[in-house]
Amino acid sequence: MTALKPVGFFLAGLVCVFCFSNPADNNSELKKISENVYVRIVSPDSNAVGNAGVVVFERAALVFDTHFTPEAGREFLAQIRSITSKPVRYVVNSHFHPDHTHGNQAFNDALFIGSTITRRDVLNVDLASMNRAVATAQGQLEKLRRDTAQDTAAAQGQHLRDLKSRQDYLDTMSRQKIIPPVVTLDDSLIIQDGKSEVKLCWLGSGHTEGDTVLFLPREKIAFLGDLFFNEAIPNVQDACMLDWIKTLRETLKLEADKFVPGHGPVGSRKDVETFLGYLEEIKSLVESAIAGGSNMEQATREIQVPEKYSSYKFKDFFPSNVQKMFSEIKAMKIASSPMEGPPKMEREKAK
Ligand SMILES: [Zn+2]
Known part of the structure; x- marks a missing residue:
């Protein structure tokens, strides 16, 4: 299978x-x-x-x-x-x-x-994502049905459980309106x-x-x-x-x-200000990591949840916070850097 x-x-x-x-x-x-x-x-x-x-x-x-x-x-x-x-x-x-x-x-x-x-996003992202997932589940369901028909008795149990799970999923999705x-x-x-x-x-x-x-x-x-x-x-x-x-x-x-x-x-x-402080602190920590020469992987490893926010829920999101901030700051630096001119030596000669 x-x-x-x-x-x-x-x-x-x-x-x-x-x-x-x-x-x-x-x-x-x-x-x-x-x-x-x-x-x-x-x-x-x-x-x-x-x-x-x-x-x-x-x-x-x-x-x-x-x-x-x-x-x-x-x-x-x-x-x-x-x-x-x-x-x-x-x-x-x-x-x-x-x-x-x-x-x-x-x-x-x-x-x-x-x-x-x-x-725009409900239609282009959420609805599109649901349509793709339903199409995938339907394809899986059809394949499982074919496989189950050819199965030995020993293998059929798992296939039947998978079939039920896919069918339940499709039933749930058919009740969901976007x-x-x-x-x-x-x-x-x-x-x-x-x-x-x-x-x-x-x-x-x-x-x-x-x-x-x-x-x-x-x-x-x-x-x-x-x-x-x-x-x-x-x-x-x-x-x-x-x-x-x-x-x-x-x-x-x-x-x-x-x-x-x-x-x-x-x-x-004050709570909103504290959350704003969190975002600002991530920005500042990522800027320091970039200034110190870290790449995204190193920054993700080096930057931990600041002590002040250690009681926050959903800490599993933290690495993605660092990575998103890293990529945005890098993209901004590239966008704001001056157009590349001739190499430095040639510029010196041209003076
Ligand atoms: Zn949301």
């Missing part, structure tokens, strides 16, 4: 944190953080994976992010029903990662809103309903190119999505780390005192 590549976790690369291990761990309740504003802070080990929030307007409710699976989205909706009977008219996706969007289908009647870049934003913003968008107002802003690239922030000026609350990992090392797979530093500084200009992260507990302004 040829070795089969597991496809069951194809989404893991896109998910902001590691795949959940036990759906039963997902028992987070909605927590009120202001009049009509609620958050659902979830465990990364649950089937929800990423945090979400709700704003209850005069006539309708708005949801910010929808968790990792349709089931988690439905559990979220059931909890919303315990606080309001108003229709969920708006769903804002902070960015395209599945742990913030794959619960969308639980809110089928809502208007889906996100940045123009997030719409829903992109249908209303998109390039810079900002204001939603008003009664006395409530929310401002959606794209403040620059960071965790992805398309991160959208939700700001409630009256309540002084900002939902930052994955621009803010509170007490955790961030996933930087789709990040622009140097831009992230600038964009996070922009978020600190919002007159908010509660900052809701994509992962981790609700934070204060």
Whole structure:
């Protein structure tokens, strides 16, 4: 039997944190953080994976992010029903990662809103990735069926287990709908309903190119999505780390005192500043390593999680943080270096 590549976790690369291990761990309740504003802070080990929030307007409710699976989205909706009977008219996706969007289908009647870049990435990256994974699984399933038919009785047991696993995976995927934003913003968008107002802003690239922030000026609350990992090392797979530093500084200009992260507990302004400090420290450590002549491999080995952040979760992401920063700084140096002129000796002669 040829070795089969597991496809069951194809989404893991896109998910902001590691795949959940036990759906039963997902028992987070909605927590009120202001009049009509609620958050659902979830465990990364649950089937929800990423945090979400709700704003209850005069006539309708708005949801910010929808968790990792349709089931988690439905559990979220059931909890919303315990606080309001108003229709969920708006769903804002902070960015395209599945742990913030794959619960969308639980809110089928809502208007889906996100940045123009997030719409692009949902369609070109997430949907494309799912289509590729499904095609791979279908090919594997057909091959397994052929192999199983020719198997000896002894080999059939494992093949039948593999067949079931591929079929379960395809069944799960067939229930998953990828829903992109249908209303998109390039810079900002204001939603008003009664006395409530929310401002959606794209403040620059960071965790992805398309991160959208939700700001409630009256309540002084900002939902930052994955621009803010509170007490955790961030996933930087789709990040622009140097831009992230600038964009996070922009978020600190919002007159908010509660900052809701994509992962981790609700934070204060100081917590966002601490996370910004983490990114700045990685930049500084990588710059020193480059100045000292280290290549990426050496820098990854030499730079360890600074003591100040030793309590952070998701430390397995740390090497990728160093590598991403290394490649961005190197690329910037190459881009900003003067055009190569004639060799030095020839320049001397030309004087
Ligand atoms: Zn993310």
